Amino acid sequence: MAESTIKPKIIPGEIALQGVSKSYGAIHFRKEVVHDCSFRIERAKLTVMVGPSGCGKSTLIRLLAGFEQPTEGTITLDGEPITEPSRDRLVVFQETALFPWMTTWENILYGPRARGELSRESLEFGEFLLNKVGLQEFRDKYPGQLSGGMQRRAELARAMINNPKVMILDEPFRGLDAMTKELMWEYYARLYEENRRTNFFVTTDIDEAVFLADRILVMSNIPTQVRAVIEVDLPRPRKLIDIFENDRANDIKKQALSILHAEAMRSFSRGSKAAADFVDAYLKRASRA
Amino acid sequence: MKKFLSSPAFWRGAASIVVFLVLWEIGARSKQWMSPEFFMPFKELLGAMGFKKDYLPWIGAVPAPSGVLKAWIAVLGQQGYWQSWYMSMFRVMGGFVAAMIVGIPFGLMLAVSRVAHGVGFPVFEVLRPIPPLAWVPASIIFWPTQELAIIFITFLGAFYTIVINVLGGARSIDVRYFQAAQSMGSSNWDIFRRVILPGTLPSIVVGSAVGMGITWEVVVAAEMISGGGSQQAGVGGGLGFFIWNSYVGGSYEQIVVGMISIGIAGFISSELLRWGGRYATPWLKAR
Numbered sequence: 144m145a146e147s148t149i150k151p152k153i154i155p156g157e158i159a160l161q162g163v164s165k166s167y168g169a170i171h172f173r174k175e176v177v178h179d180c181s182f183r184i185e186r187a188k189l190t191v192m193v194g195p196s197g198c199g200k201s202t203l204i205r206l207l208a209g210f211e212q213p214t215e216g217t218i219t220l221d222g223e224p225i226t227e228p229s230r231d232r233l234v235v236f237q238e239t240a241l242f243p244w245m246t247t248w249e250n251i252l253y254g255p256r257a258r259g260e261l262s263r264e265s266l267e268f269g270e271f272l273l274n275k276v277g278l279q280e281f282r283d284k285y286p287g288q289l290s291g292g293m294q295r296r297a298e299l300a301r302a303m304i305n306n307p308k309v310m311i312l313d314e315p316f317r318g319l320d321a322m323t324k325e326l327m328w329e330y331y332a333r334l335y336e337e338n339r340r341t342n343f344f345v346t347t348d349i350d351e352a353v354f355l356a357d358r359i360l361v362m363s364n365i366p367t368q369v370r371a372v373i374e375v376d377l378p379r380p381r382k383l384i385d386i387f388e389n390d391r392a393n394d395i396k397k398q399a400l401s402i403l404h405a406e407a408m409r410s411f412s413r414g415s416k417a418a419a420d421f422v423d424a425y426l427k428r429a430s431r432a
Numbered sequence: 433m434k435k436f437l438s439s440p441a442f443w444r445g446a447a448s449i450v451v452f453l454v455l456w457e458i459g460a461r462s463k464q465w466m467s468p469e470f471f472m473p474f475k476e477l478l479g480a481m482g483f484k485k486d487y488l489p490w491i492g493a494v495p496a497p498s499g500v501l502k503a504w505i506a507v508l509g510q511q512g513y514w515q516s517w518y519m520s521m522f523r524v525m526g527g528f529v530a531a532m533i534v535g536i537p538f539g540l541m542l543a544v545s546r547v548a549h550g551v552g553f554p555v556f557e558v559l560r561p562i563p564p565l566a567w568v569p570a571s572i573i574f575w576p577t578q579e580l581a582i583i584f585i586t587f588l589g590a591f592y593t594i595v596i597n598v599l600g601g602a603r604s605i606d607v608r609y610f611q612a613a614q615s616m617g618s619s620n621w622d623i624f625r626r627v628i629l630p631g632t633l634p635s636i637v638v639g640s641a642v643g644m645g646i647t648w649e650v651v652v653a654a655e656m657i658s659g660g661g662s663q664q665a666g667v668g669g670g671l672g673f674f675i676w677n678s679y680v681g682g683s684y685e686q687i688v689v690g691m692i693s694i695g696i697a698g699f700i701s702s703e704l705l706r707w708g709g710r711y712a713t714p715w716l717k718a719r
Contacts (some may be wrong), residue, residue, distance in 0.1 A: 240608040
């Protein structure tokens, strides 16, 4: 089978957040997790969001996926407001969410089967994706029999068969060992470079962000806001070895790190007066140097 | 099979049973070997503790395994013994299958519907602590036949455990599975059929295995209390009644025969269930 015949036309989408806030809890015990957040997930680009852990990134993902609604503000996909979960915006979760009771092949075919769209084309496309993620031999194995890296690849295939307008990835490579993780970066980058879908990738790992991203959104601590947007103008296709030796990549990394560091300090100092004084002294000394 | 016979696990198991039988035999024969004067101080001690003086406490009063085996061989040819097996099995299976048929859908309903949970759960929780055996008198009065009364009691034994396990299992399914299924365009029915049901299966298997154990405990007691539902004494009363009848008739060997028979019957039913469970949840054995 020729690739061109089974590769469906990809229509990338663009997501826009306008003044989005999200709070939890009853009136007097409200905790605002996301505050007045506005940004764009640009069409056909790989946007990576980095922020300190526990900064409300997962909340943002639930909003984008439509599992929850914002308290204020609007989220739109190509101008249409997001009100419920849809195949247009598929989430690949932190740790696997493959159905443990289905084989790799059944997992990949879940979407088309659920919508009653199982056809010869979708079977062929599934076959194509199974090959693409290199799991042909593991077709009839259960997720419990796959390694961490294989599970993530199977999950990517399960999402891609639905041809989403936006792929949302919530720290998908967290918990993999360093070797596998780097292999997955290169693999995922190649996948993206081939299809140029709109991708939204969330992580706490700066190296991961710099290597993968077209744009990096650096987030503040709770309540979540965008602190900075960094355009990553590194050439594609990217290889890990090139990026690590690239000065521009290191500059970007330093830039992102300094913002994140200030953020971490700020949340640290919120705890006590003594800590605040310590941070103050540290920042004065840093500016003198 | 050959591999199994040569495995250390098999020999350890076999040795354990043999040692147990030998100790039991020796203990049961304590009347004979404790007669010499040599044991006098020991006997005095036993007497002071309120036991009979001339044999080991408890184990000395139990019939010896050799005697039990003899009694067993004797009843093997009797139709009444096999009838007891059949009756108890029939009651256990009847109650158990009914508990599955009612309990699994009921548990799933409590799990998926907030309304069903609100309406059904309080009543369920009030009835649950009532031991099945406390139902014996009421159930003998209210059910038209003795047989139905006993089956109803075994049903109760398994029902609560199955419902609680199904409910707990369905509730502990990871929310990401629902979110993933929803995103990919699943309808509610599709989520129920392809996420909730298989996600709950392991708990259904566990709940059934525990429920099966309780069912055996309950059926025996129910048979003893209700007189086994037999027309002619001793025939067709179930294994529980078989034991009771042996006790009344003074055949102590047969009491032990009945007890071991229940052990074997319980083991066979759990093994069948485990086998069925493995077949139903192939993804669990795969790791």
